[in-house]
Amino acid sequence: MTQLIRAPYLSLFPPTSALDDTMAIEIAPLAIPATADASKLAGFGVEIKGVNPGELTPEQFKEIEQLLYNHDVLLFRDVDLTPEQQYRLTKAFDPTSESYGHGNNKTEKTTKSILHPDLKTIPRQPQVQLIGNGTVYNHEGLAEAMLKHPSHTTFHKTQVSREDEEKGYTRFYRWHIDAALYDLSPPKVTTLYGIKVPKGHKQICRYDDGTGDELEVPLGTTAFVSGKLMFDLLPPELKSLAVRSKVKYAPHPYVWMAPTHAMPTGLGIETEGLELPLDQLPPWEESRRKTLPVVWKNPVTGNLHFQVHPCGAAELLVDPLPEGANHEGALYPDGAHITDLGTVRALLYKMQRPAIAPSLVYPHDWHERDLVVFHNRGVLHSVVGAFKPHQVRAFHQCNLAASDDPAGPTPEEVKKYA
Ligand SMILES: [Fe+2]
Secondary structure (H helix, E strand, C coil): CCCCCCCCCCCCCCCCCHHHHHCCCEEEEEECCCCCCCCCCCCCCCEEEECCCCCCCCHHHHHHHHHHHHCEEEEEEECCCCCCHHHHHHHCCCCCCCCEEECCCCCHHHHCHHHHHHEECCCCCCCCEEEEEEEEEEEEEEEEEEEEECHHHHHHHCCCCCCHHHCCCCCCCCCCCCCCCCCCCCCCCEEEEEEEECCCCCCCEECCCCCCEEEECCCCCCEEHHHHHHCCCCCCCCHHHHHHHHECCCHHHHCCCCCCCCCCCCCCCCCCCCCCCCCCCCCCCCEEECCCCCEECCCCCCCCCEECCCCHEEEECCCCCCCCCCCCCCCCCEEECCHHHHHHHHHHHHHHHHHCCCHCCCECCCCCCEEEEEECCCCEEEEEECCCCCCEEEEEEEEEECCCCCCCHHHHHHHCCC
């Protein structure tokens, strides 16, 4: 099932072997687990062989970029990648981007942010973060880094019981897009490089939302779902709502949500009135808040991806139906500005939950020296599972605040789906 793209390239580096002249990028579908609906996930994710992602020529990079936007998740195996190379690769997707997706070091200084304990910056390449579990010594200029794999037990309203955890049950931690969602634009890609990957038994990810849904996953998997599928699965009235809507995010959303609890699926926040009041947040300005379309247009395929970070969403702004549209069965035909958090969350959950069904999730089975590059504007992802303190895991993660905001659907597309 290996597909060859015949694309000889001009190497910027001195040829080291005769093979260089004939090398081609080789791609193969990702190994989709038995739990997944292969027909629905067809084309989602590819493994790329035959190139060194740390030293791509401009021609190779162009191919990789096309592959990313066409397949959303790229896997490279057995990769050696320095933090500098990872930064350069990430930056190549958005050459004028510069700072880490959450702002360099800002997250660490904002100690109230729920992201604070999860990220350690690589000193000489601060856009690259060390994430993982356990204590890592003498790592890229960090003498000692204590890492904690985030787990649902510190974030969800309810928890898997101790006994069930011992039996291997777990949950998705938080479905999200990598983005500050305040002031900065959502990164185009995220690169995740597995350096230390503890082996262990599979776990069963339980949804605990009354559906009985569960999914067997590799220990410490990163789970991905397609934002395109999330949109495509919607019935017509919700497609109409999605293409007409924008989400306004809370200011400093990760501080705002810090006192809250998540739903058992990790897909948004329970409405309990626990959000930090806006006057208790670090200083913020209305003009820096992010209002982004619900649906983002893929710059290469033109496909529409449902891209909402449900935890940070505060308001929905719905445009009225365009002229000539059929009002029958339409939701908010005259438009709306929905500020009630419970309503905002219920609408988003209704639209996003179908796409995290067990058969639609790609849980990546990490091996050491795997590099995963994902289209952060085309997928949602979640940390999954729980490690014991002695299970040391070390990953490098990089994403860069983008040079622009994502584009929404065109007026023609709004007309088509409205
Ligand atoms: Fe993430």
